Amino acid sequence: MYNLAMAAAQGGCQFPRLSAFVRLVSIFLLSAANLIAADPGQPITQMTHTAWGAKEGVIGEVLAIAQTSDGFMWLGTTGGLLRFDSTALEPYQPEVGSLPQPSVSALLATLDGGLWIGYLNGGASFLKRGRLVNYAANEGMPAGRVRNFAQDSDGGVWAATVGGLGFFDGRRWCLFDVPHSANGDSH
Numbered sequence: 001m002y003n004l005a006m007a008a009a010q011g012g013c014q015f016p017r018l019s020a021f022v023r024l025v026s027i028f029l030l031s032a033a034n035l036i037a038a039d040p041g042q043p044i045t046q047m048t049h050t051a052w053g054a055k056e057g058v059i060g061e062v063l064a065i066a067q068t069s070d071g072f073m074w075l076g077t078t079g080g081l082l083r084f085d086s087t088a089l090e091p092y093q094p095e096v097g098s099l100p101q102p103s104v105s106a107l108l109a110t111l112d113g114g115l116w117i118g119y120l121n122g123g124a125s126f127l128k129r130g131r132l133v134n135y136a137a138n139e140g141m142p143a144g145r146v147r148n149f150a151q152d153s154d155g156g157v158w159a160a161t162v163g164g165l166g167f168f169d170g171r172r173w174c175l176f177d178v179p180h181s182a183n184g185d186s187h
Contacts, residue, residue, distance in 0.1 A: 076104030097132030108149030118146025
């Protein structure tokens with residue numbers, strides 16, 4: 001069995017207990033099941049559909065979407081971060097800090113009202129109340145495209161990247177690495 005306490009002591013990171021990790025994996029596996037289906041009894045004449053594209057302000061391909069507790073809808077696109085206030089879609093620039101790159105590949109609205117932003121070429125940022133903090137490899141962020149974020153029931157934030165699974169311990173990102181034996185089995 002993998003010893004989280006030993007890993008934390010070696011890397012200086014504080015990982016949550018293993019049961020939180022199991023819950024996180026469940027979140028990743030069930031994330032697609034969070035969609036709400038339309039009422040099958042509702043007549044099609046009572047349904048509406050609105051499409052937003054380049055004409056309405058969408059820049060590039062939409063790769064991620066999230067809604068923060070203040071009601072804003074956020075779109076991560078290959079052309080940047082867009083904010084939608086229910087009437088207009090506009091490119092977003094934070095009040096403090098700047099986006100390190102334009103292509104946004106993952107978004108997570110956190111329980112505390114913040115927004116995690118993952119990038120196509122690696123790295124992440126945290127946006128809260130107009131202030132942006134960037135995290136790259138020197139802050140422990142695993143390398144490569146950020147594919148997805150998840151927040152566990154204890155409030156811990158996880159990132160699935162091309163370079164591995166990362167955990168944000170409140171100060172920095174830590175690579176969650178499960179060692180393998182010579183025959184390929186984890187221990």
